[in-house]
Amino acid sequence: xxxxxxxxxxxxxxxxxxxxxxxxxxxxxxxxxxxxxxxxxxxxxxxxxxxxxxxxxxxxxxxxxxxxxxxxxxxxxxxxxxxxxxxxxxxxxxxxxxxxxxxxxxxxxxxxxxxxxxxxxxxxxxxxxxxxxxxx
Amino acid sequence: xxxxxxxxxxxxxxxxxxxxxxxxxxxxxxxxxxxxxxxxxxxxxxxxxxxxxxxxxxxxxxxxxxxxxxxxxxxxxxxxxxxxxxxxxxxxxxxxxxxxxxxxxxxxxxxxxxxxxxxxxxxxxxxxxxxxxxxx
DNA sequence: TGGATTGTACTAATGTTATAGTACAAGAGT
DNA sequence: ACTCTTGTACTATAACATTAGTACAATCCA
Numbered sequence: 001x002x003x004x005x006x007x008x009x010x011x012x013x014x015x016x017x018x019x020x021x022x023x024x025x026x027x028x029x030x031x032x033x034x035x036x037x038x039x040x041x042x043x044x045x046x047x048x049x050x051x052x053x054x055x056x057x058x059x060x061x062x063x064x065x066x067x068x069x070x071x072x073x074x075x076x077x078x079x080x081x082x083x084x085x086x087x088x089x090x091x092x093x094x095x096x097x098x099x100x101x102x103x104x105x106x107x108x109x110x111x112x113x114x115x116x117x118x119x120x121x122x123x124x125x126x127x128x129x130x131x132x133x134x135x136x
Numbered sequence: 137x138x139x140x141x142x143x144x145x146x147x148x149x150x151x152x153x154x155x156x157x158x159x160x161x162x163x164x165x166x167x168x169x170x171x172x173x174x175x176x177x178x179x180x181x182x183x184x185x186x187x188x189x190x191x192x193x194x195x196x197x198x199x200x201x202x203x204x205x206x207x208x209x210x211x212x213x214x215x216x217x218x219x220x221x222x223x224x225x226x227x228x229x230x231x232x233x234x235x236x237x238x239x240x241x242x243x244x245x246x247x248x249x250x251x252x253x254x255x256x257x258x259x260x261x262x263x264x265x266x267x268x269x270x271x272x
Numbered sequence: 273t274g275g276a277t278t279g280t281a282c283t284a285a286t287g288t289t290a291t292a293g294t295a296c297a298a299g300a301g302t
Numbered sequence: 303a304c305t306c307t308t309g310t311a312c313t314a315t316a317a318c319a320t321t322a323g324t325a326c327a328a329t330c331c332a
Contacts, residue, residue, distance in 0.1 A: 011152035011288095013319060020239055027242030039278060050321045055280070062279095064243075072278045072329030094246055094254055101237050102258075107141060109164030110230055112259045116252060118230055122238075123248045149289060175308060186291050191310070198309095208299035208308045 002046040003038060014049050019057045023066065026077055028122060033079040037067065138182040139174060146236070150185050155193045159202060160229060162213055163222045171213045173203065 004021040006014055025031040037043070040058060044051040058075055061067045069075040105115055140157040142150055161167040173179070176194060180187040194211055197203045205211040216222075241251055 012148045015319075016147035020235060023239030023242065024235060027238050028248060040280090041278080052322085053320065056319095058279075069279065070329075071280075071327065072276095074278065090245070093244055094241070094250060097241055097244060097246075098251070098254055098258075104141070105230070105233055108160050108229055108233060109166070109226070112255055112262060114230060115234065116255050116259060118234055119248060119252050119255070122234075123252060151289075176310090177308085188292085189290065192289095194309075205309065206299075207297065207310075208306090210308065 003043070004047065006047050006049065014047075015053050015056050015060075018047070018049075018054065019060055022057065022061060026066065031077050033077050035077045037075045037077070039074065139179070140183065142183050142185065150183075151189050151192050151196075154183070154185075154190065155196060156229070158193065158197060159225070162202065162216065163225060167213050169213050169215050173211045173213070175210065 004018060004025070006017050006021070008014075010017060022031070022037070031037070037058070038046065040054045041051050044054045047054070058067065058069060062069045062075070066078060067075045068078050102112070140154060140161070142153045142157070144150075146153065158167070158173070167173070173194070174182065176190045177187050180190045183190070194203065194205060198205045198211070202214060203211045204214050238248070
């Protein structure tokens with residue numbers, strides 16, 4: 001079972017799907033700080049994509065300081081930066097990004113409740129995977 | 137204000153975004169059976185894309201029998217598909233848009249819990265404003 | 273030191289996406 | 303018949319995405 005899931009029928013480019021998947025895995029705690037990502041070649045085999053595609057994603061994540069790569073060693077999830085924004089501005093920052101998000105989902109016909117329900121399900125799955133890390 | 141919303145920064149191809157948007161609009165009832173879509177050229181202007189891109193989407197929707205096109209007249213929404221299919225696609229649609237959203241907020245240093253909390257507060261305010269519509 | 277592993281850097285070839293521009297065909301209305 | 307609007311079809315071009323293959327550099331380990 002591959003660590004991530006790409007959909008070849010999705011018109012979204014593979015590299016974009018993969019980058020998103022890794023960032024999401026980190027954001028939701030599936031990949032914790034310090035965790036090691038698969039090697040470029042191994043992940044390419046698992047996902048049935050070219051090694052160059054994986055390498056491109058790893059390089060992008062390195063540039064944006066999401067992972068830390070060491071030649072000959074591997075690539076690892078960085079420590080979550082202690083939010084450059086201070087607490088007062090944090091709320092406003094979150095408000096701003098969510099305000100951009102709401103019209104998008106509502107344009108697709110979803111309610112706030114739909115979104116909350118979906119996110120809570122994700123959050124629950126995240127906790128379960130923490131409590132039972134070696135799950136098959 | 138354009139009828140649909142495309143995001144040039146989203147790596148998903150424009151034609152795919154537009155096809156998805158139209159199908160969703162139909163699925164959610166924003167575009168009802170018999171409703172007329174904008175002309176190829178007009179929609180191209182509204183969305184700031186090439187007319188060929190819109191034409192490509194219309195042709196794809198015609199091939200899959202989602203719309204009915206008549207030369208020199210316009211393109212119109214066909215009868216709605218069964219709702220079971222609609223609901224399945226809706227879930228996937230929500231999943232997709234949220235998957236795009238999560239890496240974005242986490243890049244700003246927010247957790248899923250932060251987002252859920254914020255959305256719940258919004259949801260509460262929304263209900264209150266419904267109960268008291270004339271409120272400032 | 274030698275060998276294996278890992279990330280990185282190229283080139284080349286092929287297919288897809290998006291744009292621009294032009295032209296044609298079918299229907300509506302005058 | 304004429305004109306306008308609409309969808310459709312085509313060429314050409316540029317940029318991007320994907321794959322394949324090769325080579326190199328840094329690190330670890332025996």
